[in-house]
Amino acid sequence: MSLIRVSVAHVGLLFLLACSSCSGSASADVPRTITAYVKETTLLPCSITHEDDLPTMEWSKEGITPNITFLYRDGCETFAEKNPDFLHRTNLVLDNLKDGNLSQIIYNLRLSDGGRYQCRTLRGRRWQVEATVDLVVVAVSEPKLTVVPSAGDGVLLQCKAECWSSEPTVMFLDDQGNEIKAKDPKRDEALARCFTVTRRATLQAGTNRVICRAKHMNKTRDTEMYIPDNWMSSCSYIIAIVVTIGATFLFTCGLCLCRDRLCRKHGDIGKSIEHFSQEQIKPDVYFIVVSSSLPAPHQ
Ligand SMILES: *[C@@H]1O[C@H](CO)[C@@H](O)[C@H](O)[C@H]1NC(C)=O
Numbered sequence: 357m358s359l360i361r362v363s364v365a366h367v368g369l370l371f372l373l374a375c376s377s378c379s380g381s382a383s384a385d386v387p388r389t390i391t392a393y394v395k396e397t398t399l400l401p402c403s404i405t406h407e408d409d410l411p412t413m414e415w416s417k418e419g420i421t422p423n424i425t426f427l428y429r430d431g432c433e434t435f436a437e438k439n440p441d442f443l444h445r446t447n448l449v450l451d452n453l454k455d456g457n458l459s460q461i462i463y464n465l466r467l468s469d470g471g472r473y474q475c476r477t478l479r480g481r482r483w484q485v486e487a488t489v490d491l492v493v494v495a496v497s498e499p500k501l502t503v504v505p506s507a508g509d510g511v512l513l514q515c516k517a518e519c520w521s522s523e524p525t526v527m528f529l530d531d532q533g534n535e536i537k538a539k540d541p542k543r544d545e546a547l548a549r550c551f552t553v554t555r556r557a558t559l560q561a562g563t564n565r566v567i568c569r570a571k572h573m574n575k576t577r578d579t580e581m582y583i584p585d586n587w588m589s590s591c592s593y594i595i596a597i598v599v600t601i602g603a604t605f606l607f608t609c610g611l612c613l614c615r616d617r618l619c620r621k622h623g624d625i626g627k628s629i630e631h632f633s634q635e636q637i638k639p640d641v642y643f644i645v646v647s648s649s650l651p652a653p654h655q
């Protein structure tokens with residue numbers, strides 16, 4: 357039993373050893389994907405086993421001419437064949453060269469940097485591919501948070517993440533960092549080269565700060581908005597006006613009824629009340645009296 361276990365372990369060990377010895381060439385052909393963001397710095401990995409002399413090596417990019425993004429020859433960078441788009445934007449990790457770390461740094465990433473890169477070393481007269489890297493550059497922008505006019509209750513907010521090169525998720529957060537319930541996002545498919553996602557949420561009373569967050573992988577962009585209390589009451593204000601008009605109507609009716617009753621009792625007093633209601637009591641007087649008796653709208 358234990359004999360079998362030992363031999364199984366040995367086979368496993370042999371398998372691991374075989375794999376580690378072949379992984380060098382296998383990983384050179386299988387592209388590795390690196391995702392990075394516009395204006396940031398990224399590192400395209402490439403490493404060779406330690407050697408005494410650092411070979412001539414280059415990084416190139418598919419589909420551009422010249423396709424060299426970094427050329428290292430005789431111990432220093434050679435600029436002659438370098439693509440001008442990458443001038444002053446690429447480098448190697450110079451401190452790590454002696455360890456066979458040939459990773460390429462690209463600074464200030466542009467959307468156009470996205471594509472397939474190759475790390476090659478010159479062995480005798482033959483170029484050998486050491487690594488293939490697919491770089492995905494994602495463009496992100498600050499989402500726009502706006503108030504949309506609406507007839508309903510509460511304040512309708514819109515968050516728009518415009519022209520991200522990878523589709524972002526868009527969400528609303530309150531001041532405690534909890535997600536606010538929102539309608540399903542709308543995707544704008546019109547622009548094929550980028551993604552625009554719009555989402556709306558109705559804010560209920562008691563929320564004073566809203567964050568609109570657009571997110572792609574672990575990259576987030578936030579836009580914040582403070583909601584003044586009186587915004588929340590803007591629709592209560594409309595209700596207040598409606599109630600006021602209603603109350604004014606009732607008040608006037610009451611006055612009419614009262615006048616009619618008075619009319620029946622005393623003819624001349626009725627006339628004076630009619631005069632009073634037409635000349636003295638202006639509608640804006642009713643308004644102030646009635647609306648001041650309403651509760652504070654935002655509570
Ligand atoms: C760059 O050009 C060389 C020479 O034509 C070619 O061998 C190499 O594969 C190219 N690099 C890429 C990443 O396509």
Ligand SMILES: *[C@@H]1O[C@H](CO)[C@@H](O)[C@H](O)[C@H]1NC(C)=O
Nearest residue numbers: 399401402403449452457459
């Ligand atoms: C190469 O160097 C970079 C920068 O120091 C480091 O992040 C990376 O892990 C190194 N790669 C290897 C294979 O050691």
Ligand SMILES: *[C@@H]1O[C@H](CO)[C@@H](O)[C@H](O)[C@H]1NC(C)=O
Nearest residue numbers: 390391392393572573574575
């Ligand atoms: C965020 O994503 C980048 C690229 O996808 C990755 O390199 C990085 O390790 C991630 N960071 C965290 C904290 O997950």
